[in-house]
Amino acid sequence: MAACKCVFNVTLGYGRKALFSAVARNVNVRGLSSCSIFTKYVSRRPIPLRLPFRWYSTSNSSVQTGSPKVQGLADEILKKQISESANKEAASNEGESEEDRKKRESSWKALKYTFLVFGVSFSAIGIYMLVEWGAPRRDENGEVIHDEFSDMPLLQQYFLRMLQEINYYKKMIRDPSRDKLLPDPLEEPYYQPPYTLVLEMTGLLVHPDWTYQTGWRFKKRPGVDFFLTQVAPPLFEVVVYTAELGFTAFPILDALDPNGCIAYRLVRDATRYVDGHHIKDLDCLNRDLKKVIVVDCNPNSVKMHSRNAILLPKWQGNDDDRSLVDLAFFLKTIATSQVADVREVLDFYHKFDNPLEAFKENQRKLQEQQEEMQKIQKKQQESRSSLTGSWAPNFLRKT
Template sequence: MGIAGEVLKSQNETEGKLKSSPPGQQQENNSEEDEEAKKKKEAEASWRTMKYTLIFFGVTLSGLSGYIVGTWGAPERDEEGNVIEDQFSLKPLALQYILRSWNAIMNYSQMIRDPSRDKLLPDPLKEPYYQPPYTLILEMTGVLVHPDWTYQTGWRFKKRPGIDFFLAQVGPPAFEVVVYTAEQAFTAFPILDALDPNGYIMYRLFRDATRYVDGHHVKDLDCINRDPSKVIVLDWNTQSVKSHPRNALRIKEWKGNDDDRTLVDLALLLKTIATSEVQDVREVLDFYNQFDDPIEAFRENQRKLQVSVNPSSNSFFF
């Protein structure tokens, strides 16, 4: 039998199998083939979409990179249009542009991480104006207010019990009160306006005034423009004050409970420091920071004071 005969025989066998198969099985086979073909087309379409997307992003990224290198990498020129030489001028031209662009990116990144200015507060007031002897720096969230969410009101900031008494006690003339928070200005400004209608808070510093270190917004007291021995920071987050831990009185974060009286005790502690004319507040803070709850330690000292000291005495016990 020749090749033609074998082909004819194979076709006859295939047709015979199809004829011998039940109609339902034939339909099932056709359905499976259609499903496989459909999946194959979908996979091909998905791959084409992904390929075109990658090509688009690649072209866009290349164009953006070229624009940055061409714009930021160009040398500066003087008023007459002459090129101003810099540390990259002696290198090959292409390398000059790349290095200048990279340097500009690093400078921009550093600008974002650093405080917005070298002096966050103006110089201390001079006579005939009065400058409070101590500076009190307050975190807003978790110390003065608590973010609260309900289905009825959505997000709102809850005012801490005793805050009116606290601000009245620690405001001028005893302390120069500064709110220094990692919150954005547009969020914090209306809250502070409602929180302090009497104007006890003299200055407000926001996220742009912090130093971004290892994923945390740190309060940098080196930029405060005040004597560190007269600066007290009230905060619950140790990461926020890690650059100057000795200036921080680390209190517990307020969670929104209505029976809290921490601010009342804090006001008494701070008034005691101011009235006693402490030369270096860090020595007092070192003592209280050795306790898990500095405020409870102060309360205990006050109880001892009431027992051991004549009520008419002007002595203070830290």
């Protein structure tokens, strides 16, 4: 049998599959139908193939692979495309790495300069503190005052005096500004109210509001005037104790209390700073804690004396609020009852989520009981009067 050889014109496609458009051209005189590979295909039909591929003939010759020229051409095309793509990627990576390297160098240089500036600044501040705060104190005549560090080496003296000053300023920030925040209770012939009422300003008496047009404004809570007049002396000694700064709190309190119901004002310097919170230390009030009630809306502010506290929800600025009216009746009831230790009463109301609602419910029940007792007493009086009226004529009749 004569060999039937097939010659392929190869066209390389794109993508992961290599698409080859093969055109068969029969060089045998027997025609295209005698070629076993293309018996089912028409002439010039594209055939998709995958690399690597082999071409076979119908002869028994020893040639088993495709044409080396064609295969070499395909390999060269593939290698050329792969090398071009690799060169492009290498170029892009080289460009990116060069740009990244420049950015990294600039950022590292800026970081070094920043550390250098901070190092020089802190060193200068440390030297200034050591020289200024560590120097021995002098009297009005310029003589050195002998202290507990005077007999130590010079450098140690300066260092220990500087630490003493640092601890002093830390204590100023952390502790209240004085041991007794309030003066001693008044004595005869002056009148001292039996109870002390400590109030928070922000969230209890006023609500802060901020807008772009007006800035910060403080809205007055409904019922403030009624509340202050009800708890003012002779029932309570009213103290405003807030974490606000003095230049913020004093103008607000001046407008809030024109009648002078508030006896004392304590601001942020009177608080104790612990764990990021300004805490109201009632031990520094110079008052008997059995007669002190603090009203607040922040539990962290009164966590050192929670038994003396009445916690209310923070007022959000709504105009239909009447909590201060209920609070006034609650406090007035405690004061008029002459309670020996207010903490015992407050311990009972701490069981409820809303102490004022619980107090109102107890007052309602008490009022119902009083009305019921009045009805019973009235019936007893009517029965006694009827018995007396029926007994008197009979007695007169017998006599």
